[in-house]
Amino acid sequence: MDIKDIIKPENIVYQKTKLFTEKPLSYCPGCGHGTAHRMLLEVLEEMNIQDKTVGIAPVGCSVLAYEFLDIDMQQAAHGRAPAVATAVKRLMPDKFVFTYQGDGDLAAIGTAETIHACNRGENFTMIFINNGIYGMTGGQMAPTTLPGMRASTCPFGRDTEIMGNPLKITELLAQLPGVYYVTRQAVHTPNAVRKTKKALRNAFEYQKLKKGISFVEIVSNCNSGWKMTPNQSNKWMEDNMFPFYPLGDIKVPQLEKV
Amino acid sequence: MAKVKGAIVVDIEKCKGCSVCIPACNQNVILLAKEVNGKGYQYAYMENPEACTGCVNCAIVCPDGVITVYRTKVEA
Structure with a gap:
């Protein structure tokens, strides 16, 4: 054969979702942001809520997300996405609201906003991309940088005696x-x-229940x-990041029995 | 038994040649081309199209979503 x-239209089994704009992604080759964007959009498309969703993209590599995602987006100051999302969700409780933040944004500059939005139990979804580094500004050390890991501001590796320990913000929250x-x-x-797609789907389904933050x-x-x-970085991530940041569910709601 | 045959189409101008799709393919179908696209990236292509089963693994990991997958059944 x-x-x-x-290669015929009727044989298509997978193609890029229509919710992407035509613009090519500005991320570096091989960056996980593109895949995370696509899974997010596929979930929105499957749930058919793309016209009821508001995304908040703060500063970081994801700052240009509104150029690629064909949904309503709002830009926020660095780290302040949970505060903006709180306002959007409280004013428009019927909308699905999510924030899309990096580790420097969520775990360093926006720690106060993150912790208090979570503690208040706002009803939106937080998507947290953790790569252990400030990617956009040139690879500086972030709170999530692993001990011994090199970054442009710790070229000999993170020394925990001087620079402190990495922050497991997800376990904290x-x-x-x-x-x-x-x-x-x-x-x-x-x-x-x-698995990520399933987790994002759960997160948006749980948002409907209005019981608090769903955090991915x-x-x-x-x-x-x-x-x-x-490919080297994916291998490095498996060998070094996953022992410190183990994959899997951390808090799963006990669904009430009817 | 019916056999499953697949094929992929790569959006060459949007491919950044990151090669994440190459280890994702269990059938070793994909390689990077020797030629480059308009931006100077070596793009992914089907080196071994006979082996493709249309499992969509490559398209799922592609960060830029440039791979479209086709699949059909062939009566042997």
Whole structure:
């Protein structure tokens, strides 16, 4: 059978979702942001809520997300996405609201906003891309940088005696009563991507219940910041990031029995 | 038994040649081309099209979503 006979519109099994704009993504080759964007949009498309969704993109590599996602987006100051999302969700409680933040944004500059939004139990979804580095500004050390990991501001590796210990913000937030669902996923292999999609779907389904924050952490690579090729950085992530940031559900709601 | 045959189409101009799809393919179908696209990236292509089963693993991990997957059944 010739390839031309296979490549027909009726045989399509997978294509990029229509919710992407035509613009090519500005991310580095191999960056996990693109996959995370696509899974998010596929979930919105499957739930058919793309016209009822408001996304908040703060500063970081994801600052240009509104150029690529064909949904309503709002830009926020660095770290302040949970505050903006609180306002949007309180004024428009019928909308699905999510924030899409990196580790420097959510765990460093916006720690106060993050913790208090979670503690108040606002009803939106937080998507947290953790790559252990400030990617956009040139690979500086972030709160999530692992001990011994090199970054442009700690070129000999993070020394915990001087620079402190990495922050497991996801475990920290899971203890707050206002947080309903917490999970940690990755997007480096097909299996991990499928699990991430399921987690995002759960997060948006739980948002309907109005019981608090649903929080999805996605451990991602930053091959430019880590100075590796994309496949090397995925391997490095498996060997070094996953022992410290283990994948899986951290807080799963006990559904009430009817 | 019916056999499943697949094929992929890569949006060459949007491919950034990150090669994440290459280890994702269990059938070793994909490789990077020797030629480059308009931006100077070596793009992914089907080196071994006979083996493709249309499992969509490559398309799912592609960060830029440039891969479209086709699949059909062939009566042997």
